[in-house]
Amino acid sequence: xxxxxLMETVESLGIIGKEVNVADGYAxxxxxxxxKAVLATPQNRNLIEQARAKLELQQAKERETAExxxxxxxxxTCRIESKVSEEDRLYGSVSVREIAEALARQGIxxxxxxxxxxxxxxxxxxxxxxxxxxxxxxxxxTVEVVPA
Numbered sequence: 454x455x456x457x458x459l460m461e462t463v464e465s466l467g468i469i470g471k472e473v474n475v476a477d478g479y480a481x482x483x484x485x486x487x488x489k490a491v492l493a494t495p496q497n498r499n500l501i502e503q504a505r506a507k508l509e510l511q512q513a514k515e516r517e518t519a520e521x522x523x524x525x526x527x528x529x530t531c532r533i534e535s536k537v538s539e540e541d542r543l544y545g546s547v548s549v550r551e552i553a554e555a556l557a558r559q560g561i562x563x564x565x566x567x568x569x570x571x572x573x574x575x576x577x578x579x580x581x582x583x584x585x586x587x588x589x590x591x592x593x594x595t596v597e598v599v600p601a
Contacts, residue, residue, distance in 0.1 A: 456473070458472050460490055463484070
């Protein structure tokens with residue numbers, strides 16, 4: 454048995470940074486050559502700790518930036534004009550692309566994949582749409598669909 458530190462999550466062993474005991478052959482032939490793990494030496498433990506501290510600092514900065522963006526997004530209303538039929542039904546639908554473009558016109562840059570629209574909007578009205586800015590940070594914007 455050999456003690457290794459996982460460099461990435463391995464389904465049957467554990468998550469990144471965990472120290473595990475594995476068979477010599479498994480470590481030598483699979484984990485080490487594929488850089489999925491390193492030997493658990495004091496030097497490697499220090500490197501892992503430094504990397505973990507750096508990662509935590511980076512995540513804290515990203516979260517702080519995301520929360521600032523969430524404050525800017527919270528309560529934002531964007532109007533989207535669309536052609537409608539006699540019964541106030543839309544010709545086509547309002548998709549993520551139109552919402553992203555409407556936000557861009559207001560000076561708010563949001564990637565399309567961040568907009569959590571469950572299904573395209575097919576009727577007039579106001580809709581509450583969450584925006585995934587960061588893990589656990591989802592401000593809600595209002596999308597008003599009005600006749601053109």
